[in-house]
Amino acid sequence: MSILRKLAFYLVALFAALTLNFAIPRMLPSNPVDVLLGKLQAQGPVTPETRQALMLLFGTDTSVPIWQQYLDYLQSLATGNLGVSVTYFPTPVTEVIASALPWTLVLVGLTTLITFVIGMVIGTIAGWKRGTWVDSLIPSTTILASVPYFWLAMVLVYLLSVTAGIFPLGGGYDVRRTSPELSFEFLSSALYYAALPALTIVISSIGGWILGMRNMMVSTLSEDYVITARAKGLSPKRVMITYAARNAALPSIAGFAISLGFVVGGSVVMEQVFSYPGIGNAFLLAVQNNDYALMQGLFLVITISVLGANLLVDLLYQFIDPRTRARGV
Amino acid sequence: MSTNPEMSSAAGVATPGRSGSVAPDSPLLSISGLSIDYLGERTVHAVANVSLQLGRGEIIGLAGESGCGKSTLAYGINQLLVPPAVITEGGVTFHDRSGDDIDVLALEDKELRRYRWNKVSMVFQGAMNSLNPVISVRAQLNDVFATHRPQMSKAERRLRSGELLELVGVDPKRLDSYAHELSGGMRQRVMIAMALALDPELMIMDEPTTALDVVVQRDILLEITRLREELGFAVIFITHDLPLLLEISDRIAIMRHGRIVEMASAEEIFFAAQDPYTRQLLRSFPSLTGERGDFIRHGAQLENEEVR
Numbered sequence: 289m290s291i292l293r294k295l296a297f298y299l300v301a302l303f304a305a306l307t308l309n310f311a312i313p314r315m316l317p318s319n320p321v322d323v324l325l326g327k328l329q330a331q332g333p334v335t336p337e338t339r340q341a342l343m344l345l346f347g348t349d350t351s352v353p354i355w356q357q358y359l360d361y362l363q364s365l366a367t368g369n370l371g372v373s374v375t376y377f378p379t380p381v382t383e384v385i386a387s388a389l390p391w392t393l394v395l396v397g398l399t400t401l402i403t404f405v406i407g408m409v410i411g412t413i414a415g416w417k418r419g420t421w422v423d424s425l426i427p428s429t430t431i432l433a434s435v436p437y438f439w440l441a442m443v444l445v446y447l448l449s450v451t452a453g454i455f456p457l458g459g460g461y462d463v464r465r466t467s468p469e470l471s472f473e474f475l476s477s478a479l480y481y482a483a484l485p486a487l488t489i490v491i492s493s494i495g496g497w498i499l500g501m502r503n504m505m506v507s508t509l510s511e512d513y514v515i516t517a518r519a520k521g522l523s524p525k526r527v528m529i530t531y532a533a534r535n536a537a538l539p540s541i542a543g544f545a546i547s548l549g550f551v552v553g554g555s556v557v558m559e560q561v562f563s564y565p566g567i568g569n570a571f572l573l574a575v576q577n578n579d580y581a582l583m584q585g586l587f588l589v590i591t592i593s594v595l596g597a598n599l600l601v602d603l604l605y606q607f608i609d610p611r612t613r614a615r616g617v
Numbered sequence: 618m619s620t621n622p623e624m625s626s627a628a629g630v631a632t633p634g635r636s637g638s639v640a641p642d643s644p645l646l647s648i649s650g651l652s653i654d655y656l657g658e659r660t661v662h663a664v665a666n667v668s669l670q671l672g673r674g675e676i677i678g679l680a681g682e683s684g685c686g687k688s689t690l691a692y693g694i695n696q697l698l699v700p701p702a703v704i705t706e707g708g709v710t711f712h713d714r715s716g717d718d719i720d721v722l723a724l725e726d727k728e729l730r731r732y733r734w735n736k737v738s739m740v741f742q743g744a745m746n747s748l749n750p751v752i753s754v755r756a757q758l759n760d761v762f763a764t765h766r767p768q769m770s771k772a773e774r775r776l777r778s779g780e781l782l783e784l785v786g787v788d789p790k791r792l793d794s795y796a797h798e799l800s801g802g803m804r805q806r807v808m809i810a811m812a813l814a815l816d817p818e819l820m821i822m823d824e825p826t827t828a829l830d831v832v833v834q835r836d837i838l839l840e841i842t843r844l845r846e847e848l849g850f851a852v853i854f855i856t857h858d859l860p861l862l863l864e865i866s867d868r869i870a871i872m873r874h875g876r877i878v879e880m881a882s883a884e885e886i887f888f889a890a891q892d893p894y895t896r897q898l899l900r901s902f903p904s905l906t907g908e909r910g911d912f913i914r915h916g917a918q919l920e921n922e923e924v925r
Contacts, residue, residue, distance in 0.1 A: 419700075512746040516808075519697055519741075521733035522764050530760070534751050609751060610795040 407497025415505020433495030545601030678862030
């Protein structure tokens with residue numbers, strides 16, 4: 289029942305996002321279609337279908353009433369037609385996104401998850417042993433979090449890639465030796481190339497998780513139910529995990545949901561520093577080249593992923609916090 | 618100072634506790650010269666040289682204003698203090714049912730955990746916050762059994778959990794509830810059930826009824842006294858509500874600035890309090906039978922003249 293209601297809510301939100309995506313290009317002051325057509329013609333002949341699709345996409349075909357345009361837009365979305373990218377002409381936007389998305393999803397997604405898990409574990413221990421040496425590590429991680437990401441990334445590239453030569457300078461995989469396919473060689477190469485970007489993300493974002501969890505632990509430890517658990521003679525491990533950390537983690541998990549939503553769109557700087565072939569890179573190119581179709585498509589993917597991540601955590605949250613469960617009492 | 622008309626009106630006509638001998642013949646817990654400090658820039662002597670003997674099955678009331686050290690003393694009995702609180706001197710001996718004497722302050726790790734809840738269980742002041750909000754009542758009871766009675770089967774635990782809730786007058790169906798699904802009174806009943814789980818010899822109650830309204834408060838108190846008569850555990854009952862203590866306690870210790878200023882049977886405290894501070898505490902509660910305004914003026918006067 290409540291799950292259905294949640295799903296309905298997310299459907300409404302998705303619908304609103306799609307509508308916004310339809311409306312924004314129609315509010316642009318200039319005529320993006322002419323700009324685009326000029327660029328496309330410079331690269332090769334433009335078919336009448338392409339012209340028609342672009343006009344539909346941006347709503348410059350004034351002969352068609354707006355509601356008809358909206359329906360056509362929804363229909364082309366439903367059939368997976370997001371137009372043609374100017375940057376990667378004549379590749380369709382869907383293909384550009386499909387080839388960039390896995391890179392970002394795997395690298396940034398996994399890294400975000402790893403950062404969260406490690407941060408929570410260290411935060412739990414630091415809070416549990418407040419005042420000891422573990423606790424005194426916290427300020428150093430906070431300093432790392434406050435350093436600008438691009439600077440930290442470039443310092444690490446200089447130290448580990450340029451000077452020490454442990455990691456490659458950038459890119460997604462070794463283009464001379466392998467190509468994207470499901471082989472051990474490609475996967476190990478991709479993993480090797482992802483290691484340094486992943487490391488920089490972990491280092492720069494772990495401080496926040498540790499600090500948040502550590503502080504929540506400290507305040508949870510003074511709760512009556514934790515003192516009761518100690519008085520009950522439970523083992524310290526049990527008190528720390530089931531009674532303290534289980535409660536202290538709740539706000540961080542909500543924060544994790546939000547950061548998951550940013551995985552798809554959020555790492556433009558990282559992909560720029562490491563020339564990583566992901567969504568952030570595609571985004572930057574789209575902006576630089578006034579590639580409206582690609583931008584629109586990327587917005588759509590980001591919106592859907594934010595909504596999806598939120599829905600997932602929303603559903604998950606009911607299992608970890610019984611107070612959010614709707615139940616007839 | 619909190620005043621509570623219902624409770625004190627009851628106290629005004631109450632027959633104060635059972636006959637209170639000053640030293641119990643069969644001691645359960647002996648505290649001797651216990652001192653507890655809170656270390657800091659200015660060290661606070663929260664408990665200073667407190668000695669106390671608790672008899673088997675006895676209810677001792679520990680009364681005093683906020684910050685007088687009564688909770689700190691209770692935590693010390695169970696070694697629950699965390700830094701900056703340290704026990705600087707004194708000893709706590711628990712005289713076990715089996716005849717063994719346990720030096721509580723010498724217990725460590727495993728032995729300490731075995732002692733906790735098995736011998737001494739506690740009910741804390743926050744009726745609302747003593748239950749873990751994210752796991753069910755059953756899981757929290759199971760935690761106790763899994764730790765202290767690992768040989769119990771699942772069915773036995775289930776049975777015992779149901780029995781315990783019935784004992785305190787809560788529907789056993791509530792085992793699967795979470796804290797937020799229970800009322801304040803029910804939560805405190807569940808906590809008392811949990812405190813009874815291992816059939817302890819001593820139960821420390823740290824203001825167990827403070828967060829509850831007076832009607833529920835009364836129910837819980839009746840429940841505690843009934844259970845004590847049935848099961849025979851001793852109780853250290855901590856509160857700032859002296860009239861309430863007069864009703865339920867065998868003996869009462871009045872604490873002030875970390876010291877016990879007076880210790881006597883409930884009757885003696887009520888009819889013939891020796892210490893001026895005890896008299897001030899008694900007068901700070903309105904009485905139905907006393908003269909109007911009497912307690913307030915005398916209390917205020919006393920505070921200026923004798924106590925300061």
